[in-house]
Amino acid sequence: MSGAISSVFRLPSVAKEPALTGCDYTFERALVMTVRVGIIGLGRMGITHFSIINSRPDVQIVATADPSMLVNKLLGKYAGVKTYKDYSQMLAKEDLDAVLLCTPPAMNYEILKAVAERGLHAFVEKPFTLSAEHGRELSAIFASKGLVNQVGYVNRFNDVFARTQAMVADGLIGRVIRFRSEMYSATITRAQEDDGWRATHANGGGATYEMASHAIDLITFLFGKPDHISGTSLSRLFSQHVEDIVASNFRYAGGLGGSIYVNWSDASFRKPTNKLEIFGESGKILADQHGMKLYLASARPDLGFAKGWNQLYITGLFSSVPFYLRGIEFTAQLYDFVDCIADRGRTTRCDFSAATDTLAVIDTMFADNAHNESELAR
Amino acid sequence: MSKIDRIVFGDNQFFGINHMSQDKAQAQAERFADLDSIFAVYDHAYSAGIRGIMLNSNDRATAICERFKAQASRYPDLRWYPSIPYPHKYASLVSEKGMVGALNDVLFADGAKSAFGKMARGGLAAMTFDAIRMMKMLVDEEVAIYRGLDVRVVFLQNIVTDLILGFDIAEPLIEYCEHVRKKYGALPGLITQNLPYLRQKLMEWGISDVVLCASINKIGYLMSPDVATYEVALDQNDGDRYPVMAMSTLASGAIPAPEAYEYINQLNVQSVVFGASSPGNIQQTVDLIDAVPA
Numbered sequence: 001m002s003g004a005i006s007s008v009f010r011l012p013s014v015a016k017e018p019a020l021t022g023c024d025y026t027f028e029r030a031l032v033m034t035v036r037v038g039i040i041g042l043g044r045m046g047i048t049h050f051s052i053i054n055s056r057p058d059v060q061i062v063a064t065a066d067p068s069m070l071v072n073k074l075l076g077k078y079a080g081v082k083t084y085k086d087y088s089q090m091l092a093k094e095d096l097d098a099v100l101l102c103t104p105p106a107m108n109y110e111i112l113k114a115v116a117e118r119g120l121h122a123f124v125e126k127p128f129t130l131s132a133e134h135g136r137e138l139s140a141i142f143a144s145k146g147l148v149n150q151v152g153y154v155n156r157f158n159d160v161f162a163r164t165q166a167m168v169a170d171g172l173i174g175r176v177i178r179f180r181s182e183m184y185s186a187t188i189t190r191a192q193e194d195d196g197w198r199a200t201h202a203n204g205g206g207a208t209y210e211m212a213s214h215a216i217d218l219i220t221f222l223f224g225k226p227d228h229i230s231g232t233s234l235s236r237l238f239s240q241h242v243e244d245i246v247a248s249n250f251r252y253a254g255g256l257g258g259s260i261y262v263n264w265s266d267a268s269f270r271k272p273t274n275k276l277e278i279f280g281e282s283g284k285i286l287a288d289q290h291g292m293k294l295y296l297a298s299a300r301p302d303l304g305f306a307k308g309w310n311q312l313y314i315t316g317l318f319s320s321v322p323f324y325l326r327g328i329e330f331t332a333q334l335y336d337f338v339d340c341i342a343d344r345g346r347t348t349r350c351d352f353s354a355a356t357d358t359l360a361v362i363d364t365m366f367a368d369n370a371h372n373e374s375e376l377a378r
Numbered sequence: 379m380s381k382i383d384r385i386v387f388g389d390n391q392f393f394g395i396n397h398m399s400q401d402k403a404q405a406q407a408e409r410f411a412d413l414d415s416i417f418a419v420y421d422h423a424y425s426a427g428i429r430g431i432m433l434n435s436n437d438r439a440t441a442i443c444e445r446f447k448a449q450a451s452r453y454p455d456l457r458w459y460p461s462i463p464y465p466h467k468y469a470s471l472v473s474e475k476g477m478v479g480a481l482n483d484v485l486f487a488d489g490a491k492s493a494f495g496k497m498a499r500g501g502l503a504a505m506t507f508d509a510i511r512m513m514k515m516l517v518d519e520e521v522a523i524y525r526g527l528d529v530r531v532v533f534l535q536n537i538v539t540d541l542i543l544g545f546d547i548a549e550p551l552i553e554y555c556e557h558v559r560k561k562y563g564a565l566p567g568l569i570t571q572n573l574p575y576l577r578q579k580l581m582e583w584g585i586s587d588v589v590l591c592a593s594i595n596k597i598g599y600l601m602s603p604d605v606a607t608y609e610v611a612l613d614q615n616d617g618d619r620y621p622v623m624a625m626s627t628l629a630s631g632a633i634p635a636p637e638a639y640e641y642i643n644q645l646n647v648q649s650v651v652f653g654a655s656s657p658g659n660i661q662q663t664v665d666l667i668d669a670v671p672a
Contacts, residue, residue: 051544055575074509078547270407270466315599315632324571324602325540 035059035341038096038120040087040111041103042066042075045125045152048326049100050079053334055323058342065090087111091118098148098341100334101125105204109134116141121148123337127213128355130204132363135356142352148340150333150348151355153217155274155289157332159317164276164287165222172300173280176223179258181215185272187264188238199241201366206242208234208362211272212262217350217358218276219250219258225357226250232368237265248365290314381565382531382589382621383430385667386459387423387660388653392416393436406655413441422657424453426664432459432533432651435520437467443523459623459651461533461569462520510553517557531589532558533567543576548583555585565589567623572602574611577620586619591651593626595633596641600626612646617671623649635659639666647671 037059039046046066053059064075065087072083084090091099091114098121101111108129115122122142128151129135142149155161168176188207198205219226228251234243246262278285284295292312299307321331333349340346392410410416420431433439439460446453521532534554542550555566566588570576573592580588593600594608601608615622624647628638642650648671654660 047541051541054546055544070507073507078509078549079545270403313630313632315597315629318599320598320602320604322603323540323544323575324600325544326537328602 035338036062036097038063038090038094039100040065042071046102052325052331056338059338062096063090063094096120105130112138116145121341123150125152127209132356132360135359139352139356149352150337151350153350154329154333155214155218156221156349157329158289159319160287160289160292163317164285168222173283176256176278176280178279180277181219181260182275183211183215183262184266184269185264186267186269188244189265189267190238192239207244207262207264208246211264212246213358215260215262216361220357227253229364229368232365234369382649383457384649385428386430386432386651387428388432388651389434391653391655419655422660426661429455430457430459434461434464436464440523447526458524458527458529459531460524461535465535465537514557529562529564531565531567532562533569533591536569536571539568539570540572552585555588567591571600574607577611589621589623591623591625594624595627595629597629599629615646617646617648621648623651625651635662635666643668644672
């Protein structure tokens with residue numbers, strides 16, 4: 001369908017500084033080629049991604065696949081795309097360049113293998129798949145075929161967290177000693193009768209896969225995969241078969257250590273909130289999606305930072321995107337995906353390999369928790 | 379004479395919404411936990427001469443509307459600018475129950491006697507599902523709490539407007555605007571974070587006489603694609619066909635009020651919606667906004 005932002009707009013230019021921001025999109029390659037996209041899974045994320053990627057002039061959404069007749073009827077009627085109940089039919093019949101995959105994660109291993117077989121680039125919602133083993137296999141397949149592969153760990157495109165990563169990498173707070181990655185929401189605040197596909201780990205349900213994966217990804221984004229995981233505790237509050245609260249401790253060979261704490265049953269939070277605390281030998285960073293407090297042992301006049309506390313608000317950190325929906329992050333992320341297809345020398349900010357690190361952490365956390373529970377039961 | 383109030387009093391300060399600081403938002407939500415403290419602020423706004431009120435149809439709006447209706451003689455000349463829907467209601471439902479579960483919950487919320495129940499009895503089979511009819515019913519349900527108030531504009535929240543805009547489909551917006559005009563005798567309003575793009579599409583689709591509410595501030599916060607494109611669009615805009623209401627004028631506090639409104643005053647902007655809690659800030663804002671647009 002046609003739905004592109006018209007060329008009458010003066011579009012944002014390339015980011016001026018090399019540091020990461022949420023969005024460094026540039027239209028310089030746009031209109032050179034059209035990327036033909038199919039979307040598999042039209043739940044909340046699929047619908048959001050449809051709207052966002054459809055705003056790009058060089059993207060054409062050709063078809064969608066979803067088992068819901070209602071969704072298919074609405075998309076066919078209003079969005080003018082070809083709709084399929086079965087993704088394999090869509091892959092077989094449509095001439096595509098790329099797919100966006102927004103299906104429950106237990107389905108993704110099979111779907112992604114079929115996508116790779118068709119030689120299509122893939123963007124997949126987190127947590128991508130459900131084991132590091134599958135993650136490594138898929139990562140290797142896509143890499144060997146030279147296909148762009150990206151996972152929707154959207155925090156990497158948040159302006160505050162992107163800046164935090166750049167500050168840490170630049171050594172602004174010196175060698176990092178401790179971190180804390182926390183995430184809260186009021187997602188599940190009542191007893192769950194029927195959790196649908198979210199009911200079990202086998203389906204990708206539970207606070208670890210669905211929410212803590214974001215907090216873990218922030219850690220791997222900043223510091224890489226931890227070398228040792230211990231003290232994992234998965235607690236149930238409202239869900240019947242999966243955890244609502246997640247806590248664990250990470251250690252690195254170089255001496256770095258930290259913890260994560262994620263709770264999706266905390267009704268005191270109106271909006272999902274990520275909090276990050278990083279303590280280094282010459283400073284400290286307290287960050288959430290909306291701002292950052294930076295403490296420095298000595299001033300950095302070259303960067304405009306005073307000795308002691310510095311407050312950075314999102315209003316001073318934000319980057320603009322050509323089209324805004326539910327924050328800048330989703331747009332920055334999908335535009336990055338399309339840019340990587342157009343420019344094969346460019347790498348995505350979160351490829352399958354990076355997301356596999358998070359899956360490996362989750363595998364270990366589940367094993368650690370099972371071990372801890374059996375120890376306590378003795 | 380503009381069709382809408384030059385100054386409209388918003389509600390974010392009451393409900394724990396602050397784009398810049400979650401801690402501040404939390405503190406505000408606690409402060410306004412009871413209705414009396416909310417009305418103390420409304421009284422300050424009224425004393426400052428403000429007669430336009432924007433209120434999102436959130437879970438506390440019903441009580442606020444009821445009190446205004448009960449005390450109609452105290453606020454005889456208020457004009458209302460409700461915004462619908464309350465996105466969190468649907469977002470949490472979807473998180474908890476999935477899309478289909480959420481739809482079921484919304485459709486059958488009050489059992490078979492609700493409007494949705496009636497429609498469901500008429501057959502909710504996918505092939506006969508009438509999305510536009512359902513959209514109108516959802517609008518009616520959300521607007522119901524404002525019945526009895528002088529509603530001037532019914533705004534659609536940006537999360538909905540911009541989602542439809544991205545899909546590039548005219549019909550839902552055309553039907554929404556028609557419905558608000560016909561059923562409520564009010565102006566339709568669209569809140570957006572993509573004002574230049576929306577305006578361009580509305581002109582393409584032949585939709586006019588719609589109030590456009592968008593973040594407008596000199597630093598470009600929550601303005602896609604950027605400030606310069608907004609300035610061009612506003613400059614070219616016909617404020618009668620597309621009256622513009624500026625929100626986030628202070629960019630969540632990043633811009634001092636005098637500087638923020640000096641910028642707004644020189645733009646072709648018909649109206650400003652702002653939120654504040656203290657009498658001093660409310661009066662200062664009213665004083666800083668020029669009586670007529672540039």
